Amino acid sequence: MLLLVSPINTKEAKEAIEGGADIIDVKNPKEGSLGANFPWVIKSIKEIIPKDKLLSATVGDIDYKPGTVSLAVLGAVTSGADYVKIGLYGTKNYEQALEVMKNAVKTVEYSESEAFVVAAGYGDAKRVNSVDPMEIPNIAADADADVAMLDTAIKDGKCLLDFLNLNELAEFVENSHDHGLKCALAGSLKKEHVKLLHEIGCDIVGIRGAACIGGDRNKGYIHRSAVSELKNIIKGF
Numbered sequence: 001m002l003l004l005v006s007p008i009n010t011k012e013a014k015e016a017i018e019g020g021a022d023i024i025d026v027k028n029p030k031e032g033s034l035g036a037n038f039p040w041v042i043k044s045i046k047e048i049i050p051k052d053k054l055l056s057a058t059v060g061d062i063d064y065k066p067g068t069v070s071l072a073v074l075g076a077v078t079s080g081a082d083y084v085k086i087g088l089y090g091t092k093n094y095e096q097a098l099e100v101m102k103n104a105v106k107t108v109e110y111s112e113s114e115a116f117v118v119a120a121g122y123g124d125a126k127r128v129n130s131v132d133p134m135e136i137p138n139i140a141a142d143a144d145a146d147v148a149m150l151d152t153a154i155k156d157g158k159c160l161l162d163f164l165n166l167n168e169l170a171e172f173v174e175n176s177h178d179h180g181l182k183c184a185l186a187g188s189l190k191k192e193h194v195k196l197l198h199e200i201g202c203d204i205v206g207i208r209g210a211a212c213i214g215g216d217r218n219k220g221y222i223h224r225s226a227v228s229e230l231k232n233i234i235k236g237f
């Protein structure tokens with residue numbers, strides 16, 4: 001299982017790298033769970049990442065606007081993203097989410113980038129009237145994306161497992177794998193959740209809050225000690 005950690009700037013990115021994160025996921029919490037950061041920030045972090053690590057960039061908790069999303073995806077991949085994560089926040093159903101994701105994939109092909117495309121849904125979708133989280137693997141597969149992901153839309157201390165139980169998450173992982181996709185899970189996860197997700201076969205665990213001093217994704221900042229504690233749990237599997 002890979003550890004994805006979400007810095008907001010180069011200082012935090014260095015902490016995530018030193019702590020042993022496998023994927024450096026550049027985002028902007030001020031603009032939501034998968035808030036988009038600025039191209040120059042993505043590029044500056046790309047410039048400091050060791051060659052053996054990959055950079056992911058979120059393009060936002062997006063609306064049902066395939067054109068806007070496509071331009072955002074182009075911005076992310078031209079800024080150096082190896083993974084581009086689309087938060088399917090404003091899509092209400094399979095059809096809308098598939099249209100967004102198909103255009104995101106088409107944009108990556110158009111840009112001649114090798115970036116992986118991540119379809120990200122929300123475990124707490126009902127709270128924001130977003131597409132059914134259990135549809136995400138089908139949407140990702142039908143759009144020819146690479147990763148099916150779940151996060152949480154509202155960061156209020158509740159975590160992914162408050163909305164989907166382990167059996168549901170295991171089904172999500174299995175459905176992703178049956179489609180030949182990698183699976184990533186996130187959503188205010190704590191270190192005690194990491195082993196549970198490993199046991200159901202999750203490929204990538206995404207964390208910001210628990211990698212921050214004080215555990216607060218907004219008021220805290222990523223520190224190598226918190227990252228390495230998470231990484232050591234994974235190394236122990």
Ligand SMILES: O=C[C@H](O)COP(=O)(O)O
Nearest residue numbers: 187188206207208209217
């Ligand atoms: O992968 C990134 C997620 O947004 C994780 O953030 P969080 O652990 O603060 O919920």
